[in-house]
Amino acid sequence: MSKDSYRTLLYRTITALGVVLAFLLTLIIPQHMRESTDWSFQYATQNFSQGRLTVDGITIGLEGAEAYKYSGLLSQYVLIGDNLWGLTEAPGYIFYLLPFYYIHAPELGNLVLAAGMAAVAYLLLKRLRGEKTACLGSLLLLFTPVALAMMQRGYADSFGAAAFLSMGGGLYIYYCLCSQELTSRSAGILLFLAWIGLGCSVMINYYNALVVLVFMLHFVYMSARSWLAGRRRAVVWTAVWTGLGLAIPLVGLLFYQNAVFGSPWRFGFQYALLPVSFSLSFLRPNIKYVTVALLVGFPLLTPCAAAFFTALYRKTRLLMPRQETEDINDTWTKLRWDILLLLAGWIAAVYGLYLNYEWTASTQVVGIPFIVMARYYLPAELPLTVLAVLWLGHVPRKLLLAVTILSLAWGVVFFAQSALSYPVVLSHSPYNPLASSLPENSNGMSNMLSIENPNTTTGSVRV
Amino acid sequence: MNNVIKLKWVIIVVAFCLLHLLIFTRVFYNGGPDVGGYYKYAVEMGHGQVAYRDFLVEYPPGALVVFYLPYLVSNNLQGYETAFTFEMLLFDVIGLLLVLGLGKKAGISPWTSLTGYTLAMVAIGSIAVQRFDMVPAVITLGAVYAFSRGNYKTAWAILAIGTMTKLFPGVLAPLFLISQWRRGGLRSVIPSVATFIVVTLLIVAPLLALNRAGFISSFTIQSQRPLQLESTYSSLLLLGNSLGIIKAQPIQASISYDIASSLAGPLARYSFIFMGLGLLAVYSFYYRNCRNLAHSPAGAAPVALALADLLNYSFAAIVVLLSTSKVFSPQFMIWLYPLFPLVSGRFRAAIWVIFLTASCLTWYIYPLHYYDLIDTRQVAVNALILRNILMIFMAVLLLGEKPASAVDKTPEAQLELNPASG
Numbered sequence: 097m098s099k100d101s102y103r104t105l106l107y108r109t110i111t112a113l114g115v116v117l118a119f120l121l122t123l124i125i126p127q128h129m130r131e132s133t134d135w136s137f138q139y140a141t142q143n144f145s146q147g148r149l150t151v152d153g154i155t156i157g158l159e160g161a162e163a164y165k166y167s168g169l170l171s172q173y174v175l176i177g178d179n180l181w182g183l184t185e186a187p188g189y190i191f192y193l194l195p196f197y198y199i200h201a202p203e204l205g206n207l208v209l210a211a212g213m214a215a216v217a218y219l220l221l222k223r224l225r226g227e228k229t230a231c232l233g234s235l236l237l238l239f240t241p242v243a244l245a246m247m248q249r250g251y252a253d254s255f256g257a258a259a260f261l262s263m264g265g266g267l268y269i270y271y272c273l274c275s276q277e278l279t280s281r282s283a284g285i286l287l288f289l290a291w292i293g294l295g296c297s298v299m300i301n302y303y304n305a306l307v308v309l310v311f312m313l314h315f316v317y318m319s320a321r322s323w324l325a326g327r328r329r330a331v332v333w334t335a336v337w338t339g340l341g342l343a344i345p346l347v348g349l350l351f352y353q354n355a356v357f358g359s360p361w362r363f364g365f366q367y368a369l370l371p372v373s374f375s376l377s378f379l380r381p382n383i384k385y386v387t388v389a390l391l392v393g394f395p396l397l398t399p400c401a402a403a404f405f406t407a408l409y410r411k412t413r414l415l416m417p418r419q420e421t422e423d424i425n426d427t428w429t430k431l432r433w434d435i436l437l438l439l440a441g442w443i444a445a446v447y448g449l450y451l452n453y454e455w456t457a458s459t460q461v462v463g464i465p466f467i468v469m470a471r472y473y474l475p476a477e478l479p480l481t482v483l484a485v486l487w488l489g490h491v492p493r494k495l496l497l498a499v500t501i502l503s504l505a506w507g508v509v510f511f512a513q514s515a516l517s518y519p520v521v522l523s524h525s526p527y528n529p530l531a532s533s534l535p536e537n538s539n540g541m542s543n544m545l546s547i548e549n550p551n552t553t554t555g556s557v558r559v
Numbered sequence: 560m561n562n563v564i565k566l567k568w569v570i571i572v573v574a575f576c577l578l579h580l581l582i583f584t585r586v587f588y589n590g591g592p593d594v595g596g597y598y599k600y601a602v603e604m605g606h607g608q609v610a611y612r613d614f615l616v617e618y619p620p621g622a623l624v625v626f627y628l629p630y631l632v633s634n635n636l637q638g639y640e641t642a643f644t645f646e647m648l649l650f651d652v653i654g655l656l657l658v659l660g661l662g663k664k665a666g667i668s669p670w671t672s673l674t675g676y677t678l679a680m681v682a683i684g685s686i687a688v689q690r691f692d693m694v695p696a697v698i699t700l701g702a703v704y705a706f707s708r709g710n711y712k713t714a715w716a717i718l719a720i721g722t723m724t725k726l727f728p729g730v731l732a733p734l735f736l737i738s739q740w741r742r743g744g745l746r747s748v749i750p751s752v753a754t755f756i757v758v759t760l761l762i763v764a765p766l767l768a769l770n771r772a773g774f775i776s777s778f779t780i781q782s783q784r785p786l787q788l789e790s791t792y793s794s795l796l797l798l799g800n801s802l803g804i805i806k807a808q809p810i811q812a813s814i815s816y817d818i819a820s821s822l823a824g825p826l827a828r829y830s831f832i833f834m835g836l837g838l839l840a841v842y843s844f845y846y847r848n849c850r851n852l853a854h855s856p857a858g859a860a861p862v863a864l865a866l867a868d869l870l871n872y873s874f875a876a877i878v879v880l881l882s883t884s885k886v887f888s889p890q891f892m893i894w895l896y897p898l899f900p901l902v903s904g905r906f907r908a909a910i911w912v913i914f915l916t917a918s919c920l921t922w923y924i925y926p927l928h929y930y931d932l933i934d935t936r937q938v939a940v941n942a943l944i945l946r947n948i949l950m951i952f953m954a955v956l957l958l959g960e961k962p963a964s965a966v967d968k969t970p971e972a973q974l975e976l977n978p979a980s981g
Contacts, residue, residue, distance in 0.1 A: 385938075387923075388920070388938050388939075388941065388945070389938050391916075391942075391945060392942075392945060398916060402908070402912060463931055463936035463937070463938065463939075464937070464938075465937045466937055466938050466941055469938075491909070492905045492906070494956075494959050495905075495909055495956065498952065498955060498956065498959070502948070502952060509798070509802075510941070512802055513798070513801045513802055513937070513941075516802055516803050517801050517802075517803075517937060
């Protein structure tokens with residue numbers, strides 16, 4: 097075996113072992129239902145599995161009472177019509193989770209996505225720099241505290257939204273980097289998969305649409321350049337693959353919205369009762385409350401900032417005539433402007449949006465666990481890791497080693513803190529016989545009264 | 560042309576001084592409970608009472624001079640606070656000039672020195688004018704400056720004054736000793752050490768004669784303190800608490816908020832051992848570097864590189880002291896402030912990022928979220944853990960730095976270090 101093959105095998109083995117270790121960590125540490133998202137999505141999965149995209153007041157009352165028994169809330173279920181309750185969140189993750197729910201292993205849903213995300217990150221970083229960087233990047237991507245914590249929370253949609261976005265975005269950038277070397281069919285399939293991933297991410301989280309918009313801008317710009325360069329046939333084909341990839345999830349979303357809200361153009365957030373608006377006036381309080389949570393949740397945030405400014409500086413210097421031949425083999429100078437700006441735009445779309453988020457800006461979040469605030473920023477994890485890891489490739493070896501060890505340990509410790517610092521929820525089954533056995537039009541009163549709160553002696557619970 | 564360049568730099572330095580003046584007087588909040596305490600000491604001294612004998616003081620004697628000087632300007636609290644701010648500003652400007660001078664000798668560009676110094680000051684925040692720690696920090700820098708010029712006796716005398724103002728400058732003494740010993744042999748060290756001892760005795764002896772117990776208690780009161788809330792050990796206990804491994808609870812003690820835990824007592828006791836081991840590591844690494852420099856085949860190069868090593872290890876010694884001490888008050892970050900822009904080597908960029916982040920986190924913890932920390936709210940606790948991990952990481956990087964002799968340096972980094980001029 098040649099030295100190169102041996103190293104390739106070594107890096108891939110380390111990555112695979114790292115992924116397995118991340119899986120084990122999320123499975124070993126007991127999972128608790130934390131926020132209302134977890135509860136709402138658990139019951140939504142249960143309802144969807146029985147073909148009920150909406151539920152009546154009695155059912156939601158029963159489910160709410162049951163969640164309450166374990167200190168849970170169903171805040172994401174709201175009244176959307178006459179005795180009709182629906183989910184305010186996008187439904188994509190629930191549809192994705194259903195097969196795993198049917199086989200009684202919902203926790204596998206996120207693990208499959210994590211493996212896919214790590215594989216795409218490996219592919220992209222290998223292309224950008226090499227196997228060693230790819231190995232490092234894939235591991236650091238998974239061992240981020242927020243990624244581990246959200247991977248463990250099987251019912252919350254944050255990890256799914258970030259993973260689909262990362263896979264779609266990662267594949268798109270990979271396509272941009274090597275489309276010249278691929279056959280037209282392979283390039284088309286790659287592009288189709290990339291846009292499917294991006295589309296699915298919007299189907300899971302409406303706000304990911306802003307990131308997808310950044311990708312669309314990039315796509316339009318690159319297509320226009322190709323068109324003007326005379327490659328018109330290729331542009332038409334890429335547009336067809338893109339349209340197909342994007343249409344499948346988005347048409348699915350429109351069908352769902354039509355079925356649930358009565359119109360394809362109405363969506364869940366229009367019914368939300370929680371403070372989930374965005375405004376520049378929330379920027380200052382968000383910076384005040386969220387910064388430390390982000391530093392804890394994403395240890396690569398600082399190296400990423402350093403990487404972005406280094407790249408910008410190096411590439412700007414290269415624009416000056418006297419610097420033309422300098423650093424020609426440097427990663428930053430080889431990194432294309434459009435890719436750098438796409439990565440930066442991706443990060444800006446996520447951070448720019450959520451730094452203006454009403455809920456994290458409100459005073460109620462002071463003192464709550466870091467994961468509650470930092471999880472919103474998970475969709476920007478891939479570009480953040482890519483830039484940080486490319487920067488780490490330039491630092492002295494000792495520093496690289498120290499940062500890697502620190503980041504991995506950081507990820508494990510703060511994931512454990514996040515997982516263990518919540519009150520323990522009593523053991524319960526997501527395959528709830530009470531709510532699932534309800535007839536469609538049952539008045540439910542006797543069932544409702546039969547739900548007992550183990551913490552009370554009276555035995556009945558009001559919702 | 561030379562004069563034009565000089566004039567340009569004079570204007571730039573004056574502009575930076577004015578920027579510091581603006582920040583100290585318009586951006587930072589002055590006053591606070593500690594300055595109020597300093598004022599009380601000053602009033603008592605102003606009424607003819609003698610420190611250590613007539614009233615108890617928890618600070619070394621040099622600090623009392625710092626407290627008394629603003630009182631000469633104003634005897635009401637508000638005026639005292641303003642005067643105290645200007646006193647700190649004066650030392651800050653002296654520090655800026657010393658940083659420029661030392662930076663020039665160490666081959667660091669004036670822009671880097673000025674920018675680093677100003678960034679650090681902004682990151683540290685208002686605490687720079689709410690505590691007197693700027694004074695011993697700048698005195699320490701003065702000692703290094705004198706040492707770099709070969710004025711060893713002056714350097715040791717200044718170091719003694721610094722140590723008698725706040726004890727931490729004393730950690731630089733072994734570095735001075737090693738550097739001088741490797742350069743001029745054991746005999747060259749004797750007059751310098753004697754100077755240090757004489758200056759210390761000149762300050763200490765009258766106070767010992769006045770009230771021995773009172774004076775000694777000003778030192779023992781610090782060494783007998785329990786584990787302070789923001790120390791590295793405390794943050795480990797708080798992390799353990801958040802993971803459910805151990806119970807740890809902040810409590811209000813006589814001087815500060817401390818941590819109550821079954822492990823707090825043993826950790827406080829053994830902290831001196833950790834501190835000793837940490838500092839021993841710094842001194843050993845420095846000794847190894849000095850030995851390598853002495854055996855270096857180049858002629859002038861070892862002398863030129865000595866300052867870079869001395870500055871890096873002085874910074875490292877203070878970082879290790881802070882990371883291993885059982886007390887880590889927010890103002891202790893000021894101790895690192897004047898030396899920070901003078902750190903050089905492969906990891907300089909990383910050290911800058913880490914130090915500035917750690918300083919901002921310190922400011923976040925105190926005063927912004929101190930009560931959240933006392934209530935063990937997770938984000939505030941994590942900010943503390945992050946700050947302390949960054950400090951340890953910075954120490955590791957500094958000690959893992961290649962010796963200056965192993966790094967290719969430009970010849971302009973020449974020094975005026977004279978071998979054992981005494």
